[in-house]
Amino acid sequence: MADYNYNVFWQETYKQIKNFFSADDRDHEFTLWFEKISYVSSTEDSITLSVPSAFFKDQLNQRGYAEIIQEKFTELLGTSLSINFIIEARPQTSEKKNTEKTETKETSFVKKVVVEEKRQHPNLRSDYSFETFVPGEDNSFAYNAAVAISKNPGRAYNPVLIYGGVGLGKTHLMQAIGNAAYEDEDKKVIYITAEDFTNEFMLSLRNNSMTQFKNKYRSADTLLIDDIHFFQNKEGTQEELFHTFKALYETYKQIVFTCDRPVSELKNLSDRLRSRFESGLNVDLQPPNYETRLAILEKKTQQRGIHIPKEVLDLIARNISTNVRDLEASLTKLIAYAELVNKDISLEVAQQQLRDVFGAPRQANITIETIQKVVCEYFAVSITDIKSKKRTRNFVQPRQVAMYIARELTEFSTTEIGVEFGGRDHSTVMHACDKISEKITLDSSMESMINSLVRNIKDYKK
Ligand code: ADP
Ligand code: MG
Secondary structure, three states, rough: OOOOOHHHHHHHHHHHHHHHHOOOHHHHHHHHHHHOOEEEEEEEEEEEEEOOHHHHHHHHHOOOOOHHHHHHHHHHHOOOOOEEEOOOOOOOOOOOOOOHHHHHHHHHHHHHHHHHOOEEEEEOOOOOOOOOOOOOOOOHHHHHHHHHHHHHHOOOOOOOEEEOOOOOHHHHHHHHHHHHHHHOOOOOOEEHHHHHHHHHHHHHHHHHOOOHHHHHHHHEEEEEEEEEHOOOOOOOHHHHHHHHHHHHHHHEEEEEEEEEOOOOHOOOOHHHHHHHHHHHHEEEOOOOOOHHHHHHHHHHHHHHHOOOOOOHHHHHHOOOOOOOHHHHHHHHHHHHHHHHHHOOOHHHHHHHHEEEEOOOOOOOOOOOHHHHHHHHHHHOOOOOHOOOOOOOOHHHHHHHHHHHHHHHHHOOOOHHHHHHHHHOOHHHHHHHHHHHHHHHHOHHHHHHHHHHHHHHHHHHHO
């Protein structure tokens, strides 16, 4: 078997990507995310790179950097290679570095930390701070509560549960509490995902190291557990968590949890743990409104030291309303593109580049006819049937769903929509929309069905 070594390609990829970054970003963003990647090995059609943690790996994906690496490789090599990232915690100094200027890098990073007089917690992201979080109107309570907790841990509110959908800032806010609490040198702050907590628990069971496990978590001054929905069905871990919780709570140690839904919606959770979760402050994070979305985009560009015209930020803020992660992803995509082709980010460039991300803009491309087609196909009924007066159940539901989606995705009024559904009255459309909204809140499968229909409708043109 031939020996493959794509290290030289990796070195070149690395160098070229580095040049994409503006001088300012090279010091921060690039240093942070690329300098810790190391070459490991190659096979004919794959290359393995190591990164220091699972978090790091996720970030490379989320930030679009894994994709950029992949693209650059393909370009240099002329053929597509699969890239594997393995996690390898390793000491900073003894390993081969991607740059000979290791020292400069380390000192410049340290210098920054020293200037700010902050210690860096090993498991918390330094950029997840209160300063970089834009609270917005709906989330100012969650934000203020988090600030209050960090000022008076264990006393202000305890425990605290931050819940909400993906990409709305739960982890960011939780880590901001952790970062602030960690400024006190005497305090032990532990941040862990529920998944890692579970794995560690099971490992210590296997290794007979339960005492160490217990000691570790019970000695925390602030314990942050992310994504507790993961504890559903994990009875043993729940039991252990309950005792950890109790020990910390009774000694006024701060406990913070995040969850992707309200506790009442968690299934297969012991009653006593459920009541513990619910016993403190439960705050939810809402999707940001337009003004907040714009403010977040402004903050993110500022942080990256990049100038993007206001009209472009406005375009993104108007079109991406799902969550902050999607908002950031669009921004990253745009910046990466602009740097790759060395172009300014004009409105035209943005519109063209983000077309896929935005999907079809409202009213312009989505017609009621398209909605009817996709919905009818899904339910296997005919358009004639949903336009007819027939009131049997197998026609009523598709009709209502289609009306609801029409209301959500187009600018048509209920009167106009009614006309397209066999000349129905606007109140019928309103009733349908209410009915479906209600079902969505009661039944998550309804929500996912609607979401998937919406995706199909948006994709319909392509
Ligand atoms: P979650 O844990 O709720 O899924 P994250 O905390 O991971 O969401 O947030 C996703 C991304 O969005 C992160 O990069 C985070 O910094 C950013 N983000 C979320 N909410 C805000 C906000 N209000 N202000 C600034 N950035 C935010
Ligand atoms: Mg999270």
